[in-house]
Amino acid sequence: MPIVNIFMDYWFAEIITIGNEVLSGKTINTNAAHIARRLTSLGFTIRRITVVMDEIDEIVAAFKEAIYRKPKVIVSSGGLGPTWDDKTAEGLAKALGVNLELNKEAMNMILEKYSRMNIPITEERKKMAYLPSGAMPVRNDQGIAPGIYIYYENIDILATPGVPREMENVLENFIKDFIRNKPDVKYYEDYLYVEGIMESALAPYVKDLVKKYDIYIKTHPKGYELSHPILEIQIAASGKREDEIKFKVEKTKNELRDIIEKLNGIIRNSL
């Protein structure tokens, strides 16, 4: 895995999705993809995505296992709402070995929203203000339940709601106001689209280039290997200096282009 060599100091991140609807296949995990793209753009490498049930023991296990692998950031989504099966706050508290506490700031955020609509507070609604001891609420401009942020064993841990627009908003507020571990690397990627070369035919050349440039190259087959092969080739690098990694990616891209032309492949502008 060349990306491991590229990153000097492994700015690993992990993503946890909590929700039976993802496990049953009813919901496709677009939340994890969004969080992954956003963290990748900051220079993180996502090491693992874990999807677990709306069940305390499963949530505790997911957080504990992720913490054990010592990533720089853990972002979860799901399980922060007012219903009986929203158990992320409790699961996170148990994983950290702390209690849930009524957080005044979170309570004010929630009260303010309901009172603006003249809606009374109930036990179910108050539930969203209970955070693990030591955690801070993260503003949710798109819904009620605040995100939960805690810095634990040098890991930035963020829990976001499962509704996509709320998750995205809480994630941005976390990046703006809370995150402490920010990679000091730049990330750059580029693509080549090729028709008429089998993935298996290109494989030995790609292998050589990966070694030669210590770079990340991934061929994504999009057509039919035998009858009509189409490949999307991703070339990516990270490093301290943007001009250096850009140069490396473009150099690799040019060499690949030559190889493809030698193999009678057709280079296309897009898929």
Added chain:
Amino acid sequence: MPIVNIFMDYWFAEIITIGNEVLSGKTINTNAAHIARRLTSLGFTIRRITVVMDEIDEIVAAFKEAIYRKPKVIVSSGGLGPTWDDKTAEGLAKALGVNLELNKEAMNMILEKYSRMNIPITEERKKMAYLPSGAMPVRNDQGIAPGIYIYYENIDILATPGVPREMENVLENFIKDFIRNKPDVKYYEDYLYVEGIMESALAPYVKDLVKKYDIYIKTHPKGYELSHPILEIQIAASGKREDEIKFKVEKTKNELRDIIEKLNGIIRNSL
């Protein structure tokens, strides 16, 4: 988590996705959703979905951890192709503590496909015929790389390619010809669509019904909790007898309908 109570004997399954493109968020994990839906339809409960890097140690860890939790079925996708970064066969072999072996049946499947097109076999192409010792190839009618099936510690383990149509085909061939652990339960689910009731307002009623009927109810918020709440309500049950679980789901649905009408909610036919 009511589904745990429903299933007498936990027909748990796990899904492993191998691929950096999913971890970077470039690819949305539709493969896991498809496998989840298909296994759920057979009566399994997916306990966990794990996404790991195209990296031997990560793949080994994912399989070992899943095996340790003793599900009935483990299905992976990704990492079975001809390229240097396709490492699933090797990772699975290491997780099981066995060697990779050239499998004659797999080799014949691969040879037959390439020779039909008059394409010579290379080291990269031959790689796809190396399976963990004791494993069997699963026919792939949509591509080259066969799936890998092995029955290990009473677990049906299947590795499928990452290309969606190949994964789907190999999964079906596995269900038809290989799977040994088949749940003896039936699964039934139905939906209600509601406008004008906040998820938090319905929450205490849902909680009561879940307890009363020992049933799975999940509210999926689709609108805006405060200004324009829309809910999709999933009601699901599993059990030995189809008529019994259907009756339970419909009874719950009718009670929910009454509650919704009392709360001045509007029941819609679809979203």
